[in-house]
Amino acid sequence: MTPAEILNSLFPLGHDVTTHGNLSFGMGAMGTLSVHVIGAGGGGAIGVDEALQLAAHVLTLANSGDGRPILLLVDTSSQRMSRRDEMLGLNEYLAHLAKSLLLAEAHGHRTIGLLYGGSAAGAFIATALACGTLVALPGAHPEVMDLPSMARVTKLSIEVLKEKAKATPVFAPGLDNLAQTGAIAETWDPDAPLSDKLAALLARPRNGDDRATLGKVRGGRPKAAIIANEVATLAQARG
Amino acid sequence: MSNTQKSWYEAGARERVAALVDRDSFVEFVGPERREISPHLAVFDLPVQFDDGIVVGAAAIDGTNVLVAAQEGRFMGGAFGEVHGAKLTGLLQAAKAMKRDVVIAFDTGGVRLQEANAGELAIAEIIRAIVQARMAGVRVVGLIGGRAGCYGGGGLIAGCCSTLIVSEQGRISVSGPEVIETNKGVEEFDSRDRAFVWRTMGGKQRMLIGGADAFVDDDVLAFRNAAIVALARPAVLDAKTLAAEQRRLQRRIARFGEAADATDIWAILGIDDPDSVPDMPVDRFIALAAEHRESADDAR
Amino acid sequence: MEKLSFDLAAPNAPTGTRPMALVGVVASGNLEILLERGGAPGRCTIEVNTAAHGFRPLWEAVTADFVARRAAGGLRIAINDGGARPDTVSLRLAQGVRSIEEPEA
Numbered sequence: 001m002t003p004a005e006i007l008n009s010l011f012p013l014g015h016d017v018t019t020h021g022n023l024s025f026g027m028g029a030m031g032t033l034s035v036h037v038i039g040a041g042g043g044g045a046i047g048v049d050e051a052l053q054l055a056a057h058v059l060t061l062a063n064s065g066d067g068r069p070i071l072l073l074v075d076t077s078s079q080r081m082s083r084r085d086e087m088l089g090l091n092e093y094l095a096h097l098a099k100s101l102l103l104a105e106a107h108g109h110r111t112i113g114l115l116y117g118g119s120a121a122g123a124f125i126a127t128a129l130a131c132g133t134l135v136a137l138p139g140a141h142p143e144v145m146d147l148p149s150m151a152r153v154t155k156l157s158i159e160v161l162k163e164k165a166k167a168t169p170v171f172a173p174g175l176d177n178l179a180q181t182g183a184i185a186e187t188w189d190p191d192a193p194l195s196d197k198l199a200a201l202l203a204r205p206r207n208g209d210d211r212a213t214l215g216k217v218r219g220g221r222p223k224a225a226i227i228a229n230e231v232a233t234l235a236q237a238r239g
Numbered sequence: 240m241s242n243t244q245k246s247w248y249e250a251g252a253r254e255r256v257a258a259l260v261d262r263d264s265f266v267e268f269v270g271p272e273r274r275e276i277s278p279h280l281a282v283f284d285l286p287v288q289f290d291d292g293i294v295v296g297a298a299a300i301d302g303t304n305v306l307v308a309a310q311e312g313r314f315m316g317g318a319f320g321e322v323h324g325a326k327l328t329g330l331l332q333a334a335k336a337m338k339r340d341v342v343i344a345f346d347t348g349g350v351r352l353q354e355a356n357a358g359e360l361a362i363a364e365i366i367r368a369i370v371q372a373r374m375a376g377v378r379v380v381g382l383i384g385g386r387a388g389c390y391g392g393g394g395l396i397a398g399c400c401s402t403l404i405v406s407e408q409g410r411i412s413v414s415g416p417e418v419i420e421t422n423k424g425v426e427e428f429d430s431r432d433r434a435f436v437w438r439t440m441g442g443k444q445r446m447l448i449g450g451a452d453a454f455v456d457d458d459v460l461a462f463r464n465a466a467i468v469a470l471a472r473p474a475v476l477d478a479k480t481l482a483a484e485q486r487r488l489q490r491r492i493a494r495f496g497e498a499a500d501a502t503d504i505w506a507i508l509g510i511d512d513p514d515s516v517p518d519m520p521v522d523r524f525i526a527l528a529a530e531h532r533e534s535a536d537d538a539r
Numbered sequence: 540m541e542k543l544s545f546d547l548a549a550p551n552a553p554t555g556t557r558p559m560a561l562v563g564v565v566a567s568g569n570l571e572i573l574l575e576r577g578g579a580p581g582r583c584t585i586e587v588n589t590a591a592h593g594f595r596p597l598w599e600a601v602t603a604d605f606v607a608r609r610a611a612g613g614l615r616i617a618i619n620d621g622g623a624r625p626d627t628v629s630l631r632l633a634q635g636v637r638s639i640e641e642p643e644a
Binding site: 048049052055056059062063078079081082083084085086087088089090091092093094095096098099100102103106107121122124125126129130144145149150152153154156164167168169170171172177178181182183209211212215220221222223224225226227228229230231232233234235236238239 | 266268275278279282283295321322324330332334339356357358360361362363364366368374391392395396397399413419421422428440444476481482484488491500501504
Binding site: 313 | 540619
């Protein structure tokens with residue numbers, strides 16, 4: 001689905017989302033409810049400039065007091081890989097974008113990421129993974145690192161990596177793998193109206209970060225939830 | 240006052256914890272005797288470590304109760320795996336519930352590739368836990384000065400801390416030098432030019448540009464003393480903080496966005512002899528930074 | 540990974556009261572050793588987890604030498620090996636016993 005098709009399927013009653021470069025902003029109508037829409041698309045990299053632009057918009061919404069959900073449409077590559085961006089402190093800019101999304105959530109705006117294309121590494125963390133709920137369309141291809149690069153760094157061949165990836169969802173790129181580890185709450189069937197899916201999602205309350213539990217239930221992360229809970233319990237018991 | 244220095248850079252995670260905390264005050268959670276190892280490394284025929292490369296627990300620092308974490312940079316490059324990350328996530332969740340401050344000694348290359356998806360998710364969960372704890376008034380103090388630096392997702396986590404303390408040896412970045420060079424070419428980033436790497440992402444550059452809040456000597460006592468100071472700073476993360484942060488990061492691009500090299504940034508900051516910065520001894524650099532640096536005191 | 544197990548006679552127990560000690564780190568050429576009291580008196584069990592296959596004779600020699608020289612009675616020892624040389628292994632085992640013998644505060 002193209003971004004335009006996605007928006008029309010999400011908001012059959014209309015939307016006013018406009019795109020400038022790779023970033024989009026606007027609102028979508030859903031009956032009595034309307035939704036803020038932000039897009040980080042075009043498969044573009046997220047550098048200091050993009051992160052700052054996105055954060056500015058998120059903060060405006062966070063301070064709006066309108067309590068409307070924020071839908072973040074994601075099709076990015078990774079963080080921008082450049083001397084300029086790192087010299088300028090890219091880690092702070094990406095952290096700031098994540099903080100802004102978390103502030104918006106704390107101010108009563110549910111944040112929903114809809115991954116329809118790619119997203120990798122630092123961009124993935126600061127956008128899609130910083131939302132309270134992350135859903136995906138079947139064509140999405142999230143990754144931490146592409147397999148050829150992983151092969152270079154681990155000094156294992158791509159064939160060996162692909163073979164190992166058959167036995168575990170814990171390292172290789174791909175929607176199914178990220179879903180099994182608990183990152184993706186739902187994958188939406190693009191043949192049905194996305195508006196129904198979004199409405200159903202918004203109608204369900206959200207209780208804290210359940211991704212580790214999801215990862216355990218789905219088998220992708222057998223230990224994370226248990227270990228985190230144990231450390232938290234021990235710390236609080238000690239007082 | 241002792242005049243024997245103990246290097247933070249050379250110290251392991253457990254030595255750093257011992258140096259940071261008040262004597263005999265540290266209690267470890269899910270320590271090595273629990274043998275909570277990575278379930279994923281065997282697939283790659285890689286050895287495990289019983290604490291999965293991170294020490295977490297409770298302690299007192301200068302009489303104040305805190306939660307403490309220290310990454311072991313020598314195991315798998317201090318990288319975040321499923322168990323490693325979960326130990327820190329749980330600690331931060333407790334910090335919020337208890338309104339207890341946290342001190343984190345980072346030493347990480349980022350996400351552990353053999354468990355990439357679990358590591359990436361751990362980073363996201365940790366960021367969420369830090370920010371939520373901070374919004375509840377908790378201080379999260381980061382210490383960076385180890386062998387692995389603070390790279391990748393670790394760099395993003397560092398960017399969420401309330402105070403960052405760095406030494407010359409510390410590096411903070413998202414992409415590593417080799418990755419930038421492989422993807423964009425040696426003209427864009429020569430990963431073997433150590434001086435360039437340090438100018439771009441090293442402790443001194445971070446201190447001057449406002450990417451870190453305190454600069455210390457490579458000495459465990461200096462890190463401890465800086466942590467004590469950091470634990471007394473105001474603890475706030477709200478709309479006002481992020482508005483200030485937005486302005487600060489905007490101003491940084493306006494001031495330095497066209498700079499070709501960090502030495503150009505340092506010149507813009509008003510430093511007379513920017514080329515002398517890398518070799519400048521610690522005390523002189525701290526004084527220089529106090530006079531010229533960009534600060535993040537009302538932001539971050 | 541190769542797992543090796545040894546159960547050796549070790550007549551002398553280490554002094555002190557610490558229940559456990561940990562030495563070393565799992566890095567290239569290094570290893571971590573976890574020592575715990577409470578094993579069968581007069582015996583020392585050593586479990587090794589290593590990615591370097593086929594070195595059983597070396598481990599046999601190092602562990603035999605260890606229980607002959609050091610007070611290892613009643614200790615359960617677990618090793619995660621990052622490819623350490625035998626002399627490094629011996630060193631860490633000795634460090635481990637010294638560490639577990641350290642007086643508690």
